[in-house]
Amino acid sequence: FTLVVNTMAFLHLFIVNKSGGLIHHRALNPKAPKIGINEWLRIGSTFHSLHAIAAEASPLRMEGNKNPYGADDGIQEIQAAGLILRCFQTRTGVKFVITAEPGTKDCAYVLREIYVLYADCALKDPFYELEMPIRCELFTQGVDALIERVEKSSKQR
Amino acid sequence: MAVHSIHIFDRRGKTLFTKRYAKSQGPAEDAEQLSEQRKLVFGMLFSLRELVGSLAPESAGKNGGALHSIKTAAGTLHNYETISGMRIALYTDNNNIDASPSIRTALKYIYTELWVELVLRSPLYIPNNIDIRSTNFEQKLDAYLGSMPWFR
Numbered sequence: 123f124t125l126v127v128n129t130m131a132f133l134h135l136f137i138v139n140k141s142g143g144l145i146h147h148r149a150l151n152p153k154a155p156k157i158g159i160n161e162w163l164r165i166g167s168t169f170h171s172l173h174a175i176a177a178e179a180s181p182l183r184m185e186g187n188k189n190p191y192g193a194d195d196g197i198q199e200i201q202a203a204g205l206i207l208r209c210f211q212t213r214t215g216v217k218f219v220i221t222a223e224p225g226t227k228d229c230a231y232v233l234r235e236i237y238v239l240y241a242d243c244a245l246k247d248p249f250y251e252l253e254m255p256i257r258c259e260l261f262t263q264g265v266d267a268l269i270e271r272v273e274k275s276s277k278q279r
Numbered sequence: 280m281a282v283h284s285i286h287i288f289d290r291r292g293k294t295l296f297t298k299r300y301a302k303s304q305g306p307a308e309d310a311e312q313l314s315e316q317r318k319l320v321f322g323m324l325f326s327l328r329e330l331v332g333s334l335a336p337e338s339a340g341k342n343g344g345a346l347h348s349i350k351t352a353a354g355t356l357h358n359y360e361t362i363s364g365m366r367i368a369l370y371t372d373n374n375n376i377d378a379s380p381s382i383r384t385a386l387k388y389i390y391t392e393l394w395v396e397l398v399l400r401s402p403l404y405i406p407n408n409i410d411i412r413s414t415n416f417e418q419k420l421d422a423y424l425g426s427m428p429w430f431r
Contacts, residue, residue: 133334133336134334153336153338154336155333155334155335155336155337157333157334161333165330165333165334168326168330169330172323172326172327172330175319175322175323176323176349176351176356177351177353178316178319179316179319179320179323179356180351180353180354180356180370181283181284181299181316181354181370182283182353182354182370182372183353184352184353189351189352190352195351195352195353196351197349197350197351198350198351198352199348199349199350200327200331200346200348200349200350201346201347201348201349201350201379202331202335202343202344202345202346202347203335203339203342203343203344203345203347204331204335204336204338204339204340204342204343204344204345205331205334205335205336205339205343207331207334221334223336
């Protein structure tokens, strides 16, 4: 029996495109484990498959296998002993995934804000190709500012 | 919250016990489809544990990847894993998610008080060839789950 102290910190963010390829990954905190690029690619595609398998394996099924947002149903949240993982899939099949320490709140909110940043910084960038890795400075800065704002406001609470 | 099904797997993926509690029966499924679904559940639990383990920080220790629950829009899978690699997986729907810690306690109880006491300590126990029907495990399990406020 391990006592898990409920601290709050976001660990990793990764984004998977609709074919399962990883288009973005980064650590949001020095506490996050260091993961090499090969392992990241593996994590991205494994998660992509397991996301769909979770909906298949469930004895319950949503109407047309779509969740209330109109996207295909799949893993929304995983609670594990050492971390929470939260996934937001858009109707176009892009999955935004964030991991955090067990005590972290607001994961769903942060993911939706990251989606807004993706739409504003990556999709509106005329040089960004769809489904390709995201290398937009504005997006990275936006995510940094968002995480800082959320962590600061949760410390004040 | 309604419990829909329970599966108990051993460390190699063999299903030791499975039961559906569905009140509204889904489309009629034959035995092969059900066994396929069980393999999917085990495979998912196995691979997800590895995935989560590689993402968990070092402060979580060696068992950082131990899965507690997996939520989709359709329902939630609650998982309890023992050190011997046995997994108890329980499917519920998503109404009343506050019951999560009590579900975990219930799964732990099912292992320590029901499984260990009634099945492992049964004089007819043969490892690798467990005969559940010779024990009263299922009746006690039904009674225990039925007494939970979140079981409907």
